[in-house]
Amino acid sequence: MTDDTRTPTPEPPETPDDPEETLSHEATLRYQEMIRSARREWTQQEERGDASVQLSARAMDLIKASVRAEVRHGRQVEMPPTPEGPYSLSELALRTLIRETVDAVPGVRALRSRVDHAEPHGERLSRGRPVRIACRITASRRCRDLPALAETVRGAVLEACERELDLSLPAVDIHIEDLHDDDTA
Amino acid sequence: MMTTPPRITASELVEIVGALPGVRGIEPGIGSALRTIDARIRRAGEGAVHYGVVIDPEGGTITLEVGLERGAGPVREIVALLQRTVREAVTGDLPPDTVIRVKVQSLT
Numbered sequence: 222m223t224d225d226t227r228t229p230t231p232e233p234p235e236t237p238d239d240p241e242e243t244l245s246h247e248a249t250l251r252y253q254e255m256i257r258s259a260r261r262e263w264t265q266q267e268e269r270g271d272a273s274v275q276l277s278a279r280a281m282d283l284i285k286a287s288v289r290a291e292v293r294h295g296r297q298v299e300m301p302p303t304p305e306g307p308y309s310l311s312e313l314a315l316r317t318l319i320r321e322t323v324d325a326v327p328g329v330r331a332l333r334s335r336v337d338h339a340e341p342h343g344e345r346l347s348r349g350r351p352v353r354i355a356c357r358i359t360a361s362r363r364c365r366d367l368p369a370l371a372e373t374v375r376g377a378v379l380e381a382c383e384r385e386l387d388l389s390l391p392a393v394d395i396h397i398e399d400l401h402d403d404d405t406a
Numbered sequence: 407m408m409t410t411p412p413r414i415t416a417s418e419l420v421e422i423v424g425a426l427p428g429v430r431g432i433e434p435g436i437g438s439a440l441r442t443i444d445a446r447i448r449r450a451g452e453g454a455v456h457y458g459v460v461i462d463p464e465g466g467t468i469t470l471e472v473g474l475e476r477g478a479g480p481v482r483e484i485v486a487l488l489q490r491t492v493r494e495a496v497t498g499d500l501p502p503d504t505v506i507r508v509k510v511q512s513l514t
Contacts, residue, residue, distance in 0.1 A: 287439035305489035
């Protein structure tokens with residue numbers, strides 16, 4: 222006996238009125254039906270002793286690792302194209318670039334950064350080009366001119382975006398959130 | 407209309423891309439990883455997709471997912487070199503207006 226006899230296919234819920242919601246609703250129903258169908262097929266294959274339905278341990282590890290990588294990378298952020306074609310940077314890679322640029326300024330440590338984006342033009346779920354970067358930093362207690370230090374950090378981030386990405390940002394905000402002793406930062 | 411599959415394979419492009427200076431390695435997202443496994447299971451289109459490299463002749467695109475090396479040069483220059491190299495590698499196999507799209511997944 223298969224599971225299907227124990228759990229009959231449920232009646233589909235009523236279709237919503239909103240056309241966009243209807244499309245999403247239909248996609249959800251198709252997805253659920255696909256899962257039901259796959260489960261039926263796999264259960265029957267397993268009952269027949271057919272091992273073809275099993276993925277290798279290596280393939281399973283790859284899937285798990287790629288899911289974790291996807292979460293780590295975040296979304297893709299559109300960048301100005303090179304002369305050879307389009308490219309994008311993951312949110313992770315962009316944060317790395319900002320953090321390392323900020324950390325390279327003497328007496329400064331990066332804490333967090335936030336990026337505001339323009340409307341995306343490319344793939345679904347991608348983010349548009351950055352239009353504003355806000356950096357929260359901690360500064361050395363030895364610093365005697367914090368406004369000048371903030372200006373140095375702002376310049377470094379702007380210069381890195383221009384040099385590395387050909388990206389001209391309209392705004393970089395610097396917020397000094399804390400002061401640190403040089404040997405403990 | 408069916409498009410003739412290119413002679414160069416995604417697996418060969420992985421080798422070419424991985425050998426470029428400034429490229430740390432191929433770094434696939436979940437999409438290309440699943441497409442690769444799907445192609446292997448179905449034993450169809452295996453040449454067009456490999457972890458991190460997807461050749462789509464009908465869509466006129468090649469998508470590359472890579473991790474780059476920090477300090478090896480400006481990101482956009484490494485990306486442009488990568489695009490140029492891949493374009494040269496597929497010359498004759500794919501139309502010259504094929505879009506080479508690069509996704510930089512990490513900088514390490």
